[in-house]
Amino acid sequence: MNAQPNSERRRGWCPGVRRPMATGDGLLVRLHPLSGRLSADQARVIAEAARQHGNGHLDITARGNLQIRGVSEETYPALLALLEREGLVEPEGGGPNRLTAVSPLAGLDPLDQGDPLALARAIEENAWHLDGLPAKFFVAVDGGGSMPLDAMGADLHLVARGDAVAFGRATTEGLQWIGSSDPARAPEAALSILAGFAALRLSGGTGARRLRDLEPDLADELAAPAALAPVTPPQNRPAAPRAGRFATAGKEAILLALPFGRCRSAQLVEAAAWSERFGCGEIRLSFTRGLLLPGIAEEQLPLLMEQAAGAGFITEADDPRLALIACPGKPDCASGLTPAPADALRIAETCGDSLAQGMFVHVSGCPKGCAHPGKADLTLVGRADGGYDVVPHGSTRDVTSLALSLDKIMLSPSTRL
Numbered sequence: 001m002n003a004q005p006n007s008e009r010r011r012g013w014c015p016g017v018r019r020p021m022a023t024g025d026g027l028l029v030r031l032h033p034l035s036g037r038l039s040a041d042q043a044r045v046i047a048e049a050a051r052q053h054g055n056g057h058l059d060i061t062a063r064g065n066l067q068i069r070g071v072s073e074e075t076y077p078a079l080l081a082l083l084e085r086e087g088l089v090e091p092e093g094g095g096p097n098r099l100t101a102v103s104p105l106a107g108l109d110p111l112d113q114g115d116p117l118a119l120a121r122a123i124e125e126n127a128w129h130l131d132g133l134p135a136k137f138f139v140a141v142d143g144g145g146s147m148p149l150d151a152m153g154a155d156l157h158l159v160a161r162g163d164a165v166a167f168g169r170a171t172t173e174g175l176q177w178i179g180s181s182d183p184a185r186a187p188e189a190a191l192s193i194l195a196g197f198a199a200l201r202l203s204g205g206t207g208a209r210r211l212r213d214l215e216p217d218l219a220d221e222l223a224a225p226a227a228l229a230p231v232t233p234p235q236n237r238p239a240a241p242r243a244g245r246f247a248t249a250g251k252e253a254i255l256l257a258l259p260f261g262r263c264r265s266a267q268l269v270e271a272a273a274w275s276e277r278f279g280c281g282e283i284r285l286s287f288t289r290g291l292l293l294p295g296i297a298e299e300q301l302p303l304l305m306e307q308a309a310g311a312g313f314i315t316e317a318d319d320p321r322l323a324l325i326a327c328p329g330k331p332d333c334a335s336g337l338t339p340a341p342a343d344a345l346r347i348a349e350t351c352g353d354s355l356a357q358g359m360f361v362h363v364s365g366c367p368k369g370c371a372h373p374g375k376a377d378l379t380l381v382g383r384a385d386g387g388y389d390v391v392p393h394g395s396t397r398d399v400t401s402l403a404l405s406l407d408k409i410m411l412s413p414s415t416r417l
């Protein structure tokens with residue numbers, strides 16, 4: 001096993017099945033299915049593996065991957081062997097476990113202007129052999145439709161626009177549109193940029209692990225051989241919905257969100273059964289931290305949504321739980337000082353009006369801030385006394401002098417909850 005040693009809790013580590021990561025609740029094993037797709041049978045195998053070899057909890061990540069939590073040193077070898085048998089293990093090597101991310105609606109979205117699945121596959125095939133790409137590097141391949149990938153934080157963003165593909169590069173200031181290409185040339189142009197970045201790193205020309213950290217002149221040098229045409233920046237689209245129904249060709253798709261992206265193995269088993277009973281037997285992992293079930297007949301939707309809501313899924317985009325993010329916290333995480341998910345649910349139940357006005361709250365079981373390294377409108381950091389340090393407009397790394405119990409936080413005017 002190549003688990004992450006404590007001494008190597010370094011920036012840039014990206015766990016996989018072969019590279020489990022030590023966390024407060026045991027080893028974390030992350031699966032990277034291509035295009036985020038699972039058959040119902042695969043979902044059941046993973047759910048059973050999580051129950052048998054982990055603590056029964058899974059997470060859907062913000063890149064549309066699936067991670068099994070609470071695996072022990074003793075159970076990991078059997079889990080690895082099982083996932084190898086099922087073809088669910090990433091290739092050997094230290095590079096990205098999966099190079100591309102697509103919308104869960106890819107191939108179904110009537111608003112898409114290109115074929116993101118074909119483009120993503122071509123990039124994977126062309127670039128899988130590249131040495132020198134850092135583990136966290138990835139390309140967002142966006143069909144230009146209902147679920148924009150702009151906020152995913154990819155290194156390179158490709159967006160289909162009519163008869164062209166726009167190329168955007170991540171910078172510390174946000175996305176910078178660097179050119180466009182004919183769709184047929186887009187895989188080759190993307191490979192040119194990826195190969196250039198890998199070569200630059202291998203030659204010692206940069207130590208940057210992400211494109212956004214590359215000096216602007218080096219980034220321009222990388223783009224030149226791709227021979228991109230001038231680009232008109234794609235229009236801004238509303239942020240991707242995180243739950244609800246989508247009309248697709250002749251059928252519906254339903255996006256089921258999970259509170260804080262956490263899924264119990266029993267929920268995954270239920271989703272597999274629904275995908276066979278109501279849909280086409282497929283589950284797609286969404287970067288919005290939910291599961292998309294395609295191929296649903298319209299008349300079956302009410303029953304499916306009722307059953308999903310009863311099983312703890314979020315079925316409506318205005319659900320207040322979607323305004324909160326929480327880590328596993330106490331007792332699932334050994335470092336947890338507070339029961340972050342349970343406290344976040346109390347906030348959702350009690351303060352729905354504030355959350356409905358667009359407030360984004362991060363509840364963290366300790367100062368590590370695993371669930372969300374960035375800022376939130378309100379960040380609550382678990383304390384050893386069971387209360388929280390309260391950080392308005394900041395992150396878990398910011399210093400604050402305000403510490404309150406959860407009850408006081410929900411009543412205090414200073415928190416605006």
Ligand code: SF4
Pocket residue numbers: 024327328329330333334335336337364365366367368369370371
């Ligand atoms: S932030 Fe949450 S998950 Fe991370 S170590 Fe702290 S309690 Fe555990």
